[in-house]
Amino acid sequence: MxxxxxxxxxxxxxxxxxxxxxxxxxxxxxxxxxxxxxxxxxxxxxxxxxxxxxxxxxxxxxxxxxxxxxxxxxxxxxxxxxxxxxxxxxxxxxxxxxxxxxxxxxxxxxxxxxxxxxxxxxxxxxxxxQPPVAFYAHHVKDLALDSTDEIIIFEKTFTNEGTGYDTSTGIFTAPVGGLYQFDVHSCPDKGKHTYLGLVLEGNVIAAHAYDADNTCGCNTFGTVIIVKSGEKVWVKSTWSSSNCKLFQHALRMNTFSGVLVNN
Incomplete structure (x- = not known):
């Protein structure tokens, strides 16, 4: 368009x-x-x-x-x-x-x-x-320490968790490996001597000696140590004579104790 x-x-x-x-x-x-x-x-x-x-x-x-x-x-x-x-x-x-x-x-x-x-x-x-492991033994069977390396047998227990301590032999066998604390409390007879050692698998790991005097005191020694499962611990006399002897009654107890601290 x-x-x-x-x-x-x-x-x-x-x-x-x-x-x-x-x-x-x-x-x-x-x-x-x-x-x-x-x-x-x-x-x-x-x-x-x-x-x-x-x-x-x-x-x-x-x-x-x-x-x-x-x-x-x-x-x-x-x-x-x-x-x-x-x-x-x-x-x-x-x-x-x-x-x-x-x-x-x-x-x-x-x-x-x-x-x-x-x-x-x-x-x-x-x-x-695992059950707890701890023992507390007392009452020494033979108070006379007239034999060197003699195992001190504590024939009664207040505590024996884990059943590691044997009252017939005086030997503790670790049911579980770990860190343990052991203590020995001994009371020498008046005018007598005591020479004791804490033993792990035949090796003394702690010791104590007491020379006689006119007092009647008690002593404690011990240690903290790693113990493998199945290893054995006991207390023995490290030196002996007819002049070495322990004393005990209700107020003066000889004891051996141990407890598993950690594993």
């Missing part, structure tokens, strides 16, 4: 221009006037056709340009969408990889922690199930 209006305008302008020129040009004859009018109409038609062609070219250029712009934006969008999709896929793969790595690490850590806790619980259960 726009093109038709433009064409009508051009025709009208040509006719008006012709009429204006005709008024100024001398008319020679009827045929001369028609020839001039025809010539001008032809020229006008040629100009209009030229203008139409130019407009058509311009329109084609605009349409082509718009098509190129549209295609450019389409290509850009496709590229952007492709790049975004690729980037998202890469990020997704990276997140998945990290999740799998974290899951493996968590599983290994959880398994190790669980194993450690189970081992500690087993050890704690074993300790709780």
């Amino acid at each position: 726009g093109f038709s209006l433009l064409f009508s305008f051009v025709i009208a302008a040509g006719i008006y221009s012709y009429n204006f020129s005709e008024a100024r040009e001398p008319i020679c004859s009827k045929f001369a006037y028609e020839e001039q009018l025809l010539e001008k109409m032809i020229r006008t038609e040629i100009k209009v056709e030229t203008m139409v062609n130019e407009i058509k070219k311009t329109e084609d250029n605009v349409i082509s340009t718009l098509g190129d712009i549209k295609q450019t934006f389409t290509d850009m969008f496709v590229d952007m969408r492709g790049n975004i999709t690729d980037e998202m896929l890469k990020r997704g793969d990276e997140i998945k990889r990290r999740e799998e790595s974290f899951k493996k690490l968590f599983d290994v850590t959880s398994k190790n922690i669980t194993s450690d806790i189970e081992a500690q619980l087993i050890q704690l259960k074993e300790k709780l199930e």
